[in-house]
Amino acid sequence: MENAVRRIGVLTSGGDAPGMNAAIRAVVRTCVHLGIECVGVRRGFNGLINGDAQVLNYYRVSGISRLGGTMLYSARSDEFRTELGMQKAVNTCKLLGLDGIVGIGGDGTFRGLHDLSRHGIAVIGIPGTIDNDITSSSYTIGYDTACNTAIENIDRLRDTMQSHERCSVVEVMGHRAGHLALYVGLASGATAVLIPEKEVHFEEDVIEPIRRSRLTGQTHFMVIVAEGVGSSYEVAEKIREATALDTRVTVLGHIQRGGAPSARDRVTAAHMGYSAVMLLAEGKTDRVVCMQNDKYVDFDINTALGMKKGIDEDKYTVMRTMIGQGS
Ligand code: F6P
Numbered sequence: 001m002e003n004a005v006r007r008i009g010v011l012t013s014g015g016d017a018p019g020m021n022a023a024i025r026a027v028v029r030t031c032v033h034l035g036i037e038c039v040g041v042r043r044g045f046n047g048l049i050n051g052d053a054q055v056l057n058y059y060r061v062s063g064i065s066r067l068g069g070t071m072l073y074s075a076r077s078d079e080f081r082t083e084l085g086m087q088k089a090v091n092t093c094k095l096l097g098l099d100g101i102v103g104i105g106g107d108g109t110f111r112g113l114h115d116l117s118r119h120g121i122a123v124i125g126i127p128g129t130i131d132n133d134i135t136s137s138s139y140t141i142g143y144d145t146a147c148n149t150a151i152e153n154i155d156r157l158r159d160t161m162q163s164h165e166r167c168s169v170v171e172v173m174g175h176r177a178g179h180l181a182l183y184v185g186l187a188s189g190a191t192a193v194l195i196p197e198k199e200v201h202f203e204e205d206v207i208e209p210i211r212r213s214r215l216t217g218q219t220h221f222m223v224i225v226a227e228g229v230g231s232s233y234e235v236a237e238k239i240r241e242a243t244a245l246d247t248r249v250t251v252l253g254h255i256q257r258g259g260a261p262s263a264r265d266r267v268t269a270a271h272m273g274y275s276a277v278m279l280l281a282e283g284k285t286d287r288v289v290c291m292q293n294d295k296y297v298d299f300d301i302n303t304a305l306g307m308k309k310g311i312d313e314d315k316y317t318v319m320r321t322m323i324g325q326g327s
Contacts, residue, residue, distance in 0.1 A: 003034055003035065003036055003280075003281040004099075004122070004280065004281060004282060004283030005036055005099035005100040005122060005280045005281060006036065006037065006097070006099055007036065007037040007038075007039065007096070007097050007098055007099060008027075008031065008036060008037075008038055008039070008098060008099060008100040008101065008102060008122075008277070008280055009038075009039045009040070009041040009048070009053060009093070009096070009098045009100070009101045009102070010024055010027045010028070010038060010039070010040055010041065010056070010072070010101070010102045010103075010104070011040075011041040011042075011044055011045065011047060011048065011072060011101065011102075011103055011104070012024070012044060012070040012072050012073070012074045012103075012104045012105060012128065013044035013045055013074055013075065013076070013077070013103055013104070013105035013108070013109040013112065014044070014074060014076055014105035014106045014108050014109050014128075014129065015074070015105075015106070015129060015130070015131075015257060016068075016069055016070050016074045016128075016142075016257055017128045017129050017130050017140070017141055017142025017143075017145075017146070017257065017265075018068045018069075018130075018141075018142045018145035018146065018257070018258070018259055018260065018261035018262070018265055019128065019141035019142050019145065019261040019262075019265030019266060019268065019269040020069070020070040020072075020074075020104050020128050020141065020142070020269070021061075021064040021065060021067045021068075021069070021070055021071055021261075021269075022064070022065040022141075022261055022265065022266040022269035022270060022273070023104050023126055023128060023141060023269035023270075023272060023273040024040070024056070024061060024064065024070070024071060024072060024104070024273070025061040025064050025065050025269075025270075025273070026269055026270045026271075026272070026273025026274050026277075027102050027273040027276060027277055028040075028056045028057070028058070028060070028061045029058065029061065029273075030273060030274045030276075030277035030278065031277055032057070032058045034277065034278075034281050036277065036280075036281065037055065038055070038056050038057075039053045039054065039055055039056065039096060039098060040053060040054055040055075040056040040060075040071075040072050041053045041072065041101070042054070042072050042073050043072075043073045043074070043075045043077075044073075044074050044075040044076070044077055044080075044105070044109075045075070045077040045079075045080035045085075045089060045112050046075045046077045046079065046080070047072075047073075048080070048088075048089035048092050048093065048101070048116075049077070049079055049080060049085050049088045049089050049092065050088075050092075051092045051095065051096070053092070053096060065261070065266050065269070065270075066260050066261070066266070067260065068145075068257075068258045068259045068260055068261065069258065070104075074105070076108065077112075080112055081112075086115060086116070086119070089116065090116070090119045090121070093116075093119075093121050098121065099121070099122055099280075100121065100122035100123065100124070100280040100285070101113065101116060101121060101122070101123050101124075102123075102124050102125075102126060102273075102276045102277065102280070103123065103124075103125050103126070104125075104126040104128040104141070105125070105126075105127075105128055105129065106127070106128070106129040106131070106133070106134060106140075107133075107134060107135075107305060109125060110125040110288055110301050110304065110305060111301075111305065113125050113286075113301060114286060114301045114302060114305075117285055117286040117301075121285075122280055122283075122284075122285035122286075123285055123286055123287075123301075124276040124277075124279050124280055124284070124285070124287055124288070124289065124298075125276075125287070125288035125289070125301060125304075126141070126269075126272045126273065126276050126288070126289050127139075127140040127141060127272070127288065127289070127290065128140060128141040128142055128269075129141075129142060129143075129175075130142040130143055130145070130146035130173060130174075130180065130256055130257055131143070131173065131174050131175045131177055131179065131180060132174075132177070132179040132180065133174070133175055133176070133177035133179060133309075134290075134304075134309075135304070135305075135307040135308055135309040136288060136290045136299050136303075136304035136305075136307045136309075137288075137290035137291050137292070138290075138291050138292055138293070138309075139268060139291040141261075141265050141268055141269050141272065142257075142261070142265055143179070143180070143265075144262045144264040144265050145259060145260075145261045145262045145265050146173070146180060146256040146257065147180060147183050147184055147187065148262055149252075149255060149256050149258070149259050150170075150172050150180070150184045150188075150252055150256055151184055151187050151188050153250075153252055153255065154168075154170055154184065154188040154190075154222065154224075155188065157170065157222070157250055158188075158220070158222060161220040161221070161222065161248070162219070162220045164220075164246065165219040165220055165246070166220055166221075166245065166246045166247065166248055167191075167210065167220065167221040167222075167223065167236075167239055167243070167245040167246070167247040167248070168220070168221065168222050168223065168247075168248055168250060169223045169225060169232050169235050169236040169239065169247060169248070169249045169250070170222065170223070170224050170225065170232070170249075170250050170251075170252060171225045171226075171227055171232035171249070171250070171251040171252065171253075172184055172224060172225070172226060172227065172252050172256065173227055173252070173253070173256050173257075174226045174227055174228055175227070175228060176196060176228040177195075177196065177197070177226070177228060177311075178193075178194075178195025178196050178197050178198075178226040178228060178229075178311055179311065179312070180226065180256075181193055181194070181195050181224050181225065181226035182195055182226075182311060182312065182315055182316060182319060183315070184224055185224040185319055186315060186318060186319045186322065188222060188224070189222070189322070190222045190223065190224045190319075190323070191209050191210055191213050191218075191221040191222050191223055191323060192205055192206045192209045192210070192221075192223045192224070192323060193223075193224045193319055193323075194206070194223070194224070194225045194226060194229045194235065195226045195228070195229065195311060195316075196226055196228035196229050197310065197311040198311070198316070200229065202238060202242075203242075204325075205325070206223060206235070206238075206239060207239070207242045207243065209323045209324060209325065210223075210239070210243055210245070211243075212324050213323075213324075221245070223235065223239065232249050232251060233249055236248070236249045268291070271296050272289045272291075272296065275289045275296050275298065276289050279298060284298070286300060286301050286302075287299060287300060287301060288301050288304045290304065
């Protein structure tokens, strides 16, 4: 069967995530397998606007799966959202002969791809973000690595908190979602976990768990705060006022976005990169590759953007049980 596309571009957009390089490699290698030419578009949609692109061959992507960051650079492009920016991007596709684009990123990336598809360019999205907040996919590339990085750092913090009998307030990323915080809180044995999806009753959700823990003999405490909840410094201040504990704040920040991707992220990226190119080769467009019930599936981008994904309630119940709270 003949491929529906002859030459495609691949780009990474939005916040980078460990595993993006592995996805780029998978896209390129699948193209090579099918006899499709693959062009790396640098700096997200800005690269499409400026014609910042270069052919990627089999060897150019050798050994990149184990590397964090993205070899194509990433950006959040304001210009791409303007009519003129879009027109320039479409002109670049015409000039370079790009029939299709694979975009690796989050919901903003998918919205950009959808707009591009209206100009006759075939597009496929791949979910890549440490936040795991893409509603159409139960898993996003980079999440596992970011969780492990956060846990490793929290374990280190615990050592010093234990020595000084302090309370640690750790802010983790996640944008407006609490997936990362909940997972990390559960894995690190936190005293309390605050996520934006659940209303915070400070006394009941933070102070009482600290007190109960203290009464069982614990002398240091770990409170995980999702960035979407608000200021972790305010949380620390309230704990200090209510308990007189010596409290320290650590904002893990962009540390969580770096580092070598985990096996899970590399393998997920390989599958999703492969699926994206296969879809383009079959003549599909305006779709996003997702994971649902441990299977790789694809959805229309608009449908995907309209989907809802709540917090994992089972995990939330387990976490509450671990800290001695009712569900
Ligand atoms: O979406 C990934 C993410 O790291 C979020 O967790 C965070 O809110 C945001 O990006 C930070 O963005 P920037 O890198 O632009 O500071």
